[in-house]
Amino acid sequence: MTKTRAHKRRAKRRAAHSRRRDHGHVDFTTRDRELVIEAMTAEQSGDLEQALGCLERTPHRFGSSWVRQLVELLTLGDRAEEWQWARFAVAAGQRWAGVIGSPLAAKIEREICAAAGVGLAPGPDDHSWRVVAEHTAIARAAADVLLFDELMLELFLVRIAPELDRRGGGGRTWASTPACVYEPGEVAGVELRVRDRGTGERQVVRHLGETVGLPPDALLYGRILRVPGEPGAVFAGPPMAIDEAGARQLERLPDSDPYSLVERCAGIGAALRSGAGYLQAPPDYDEEPAAGVRLLMEQGLDRIGAERFALVQSLVAMYAVDPGSTPAYAFHAADALADSLVEEEVRRRLVGPSYSALWRALAAVSSGLDRERFESLAAAEPVTEQRAR
Known part of the structure; x- marks a missing residue:
């Protein structure tokens, strides 16, 4: 039977789709690491096309949140809003913080891992989704401490990526943004109402799916940036979902200056451990499809x-x-x-x-x-x- 153009088009799409997707574990090669560093350098100077081009040559990066951010900003162009650039600047800063050879960065990650009860690196045969998710959360939390609590974000924006600082509306106050525990409230349109557990202050932030899939008892731990636009606030990055016990751990952290870095990392690690229960498994495609x-x-x-x-x-x-x-x-x-x-x-x-x-x-x-x-x-x-x- 002669195939129609539609059948041929679908077969071609399916073949292309299967070639570009590999959901098994992919080890980093030396060239992969070089391309990731090239992508980071490009995005820091505002060259998003070059950054995306580098990532597209690393197949295990396909579909990642990094790629999606780049694609969105490139697609929107001048229509991209300051809050999107602000979130991107913080994410770029986290990637930068994750590769700098700093003894302080290593200490922060070690202390968080110890408090979370997680090894510094997965075992050679351990690539389960939960282990990957835990280590991603730990890396993000360690970078968050380094960028905000240790004020490295200011260095990143001024010395490393001033173009991202400019496009995000200016990050003069970002580095001093405290991390707080928030009670999520109702969502109305693009607005999410939250309440600061420590001060009782209520505010409105842009809703970017932070509450989707979470049970009513889940709390959010994160930092809220002031940005141009309406609503004029947004979480600096995806906040951590924690339970009541994790919130109490964080509330006991010393709030004087200088604070104990080890105690802070211990509290964050304990909160990460409490948030592990909220991790959502990815879809399982091994079973027979419906x-x-x-x-x-x-x-x-x-x-x-x-x-x-x-x-x-x-x-x-x-x-x-x-x-x-x-x-x-x-x-x-x-x-x-x-x-x-x-x-x-x-x-x-x-x-x-x-x-x-x-x-x-x-x-x-x-x-x-x-x-x-x-x-x-x-x-x-x-x-x-x-x-x-």
Whole structure:
């Protein structure tokens, strides 16, 4: 039987998709490390295209939060807001802090690991998602202490990456931003209300999915930056989810100056240990796919793309039942639509008058490129096979 153009197009997409994806463990080669350093150097000078080009040559970096930040800023261009550049500047600073040869940085990481009950490095055969997630959280926490509590962020912004400092609206006060425990409140549009557990102060920050998937008893530990725009505050990076016991550990930290670095790292490590219970396992694709997913695979999507498209389909159905969960639906839909092949399928199947209200609702609770993508879907018309030819 002669294959149609649509079948050929889907087969080509599936082949390309399977080539670029490898979800097994990938060891860093010497060249990989060189490319990562090149990417870091490029982003520090504001050359995001060069940074992305370097990362695209390291296949284990495909789809990472680093890549997504670069893609978003490059896609938005002049439309990118100061809060996005602020978050990117802090993330770039964390990457820089993670590679500088500093005895202080090594001490901070050692003390946090000891308090968290985690080894300094995974064993040679231990690449479980939980170990990877724990070490990622520890590396981020150690860099956070170095950047903010030890004021290395000021050095990074002034001496290493002044271009990122300028684009983020100026980071004069960022380095002195304290880390606090926050009680998350209601989400309204792009705003998340939080309460400082220590002072009782209530404030509004931009909601970037911090509360999605967390149980009601979870608390957030992080730093809030003041940025231009409305709302004029944003978490410096993804806050750490902790429980009540972890919050009490942090509240007992000395707040005098100078404070004990060892005690602070011990409190952070204990909080990390308490937050391990909130870690969410990635999807398990080893089991037999559901019938609907298998049908999507037969139509041209690979396993992961099919699972993500099926997720979007389920979100569309759930929205009709529970529109109150729109912020959570928007977060999960945006994550799935970051896959270009999934977005292409959504544009073919889930657009038009019957879906436009849904996409507009998701856009209203989203920011940046996610908002623009949802708005585009709301305005899109279905693409039939006849029109595609």
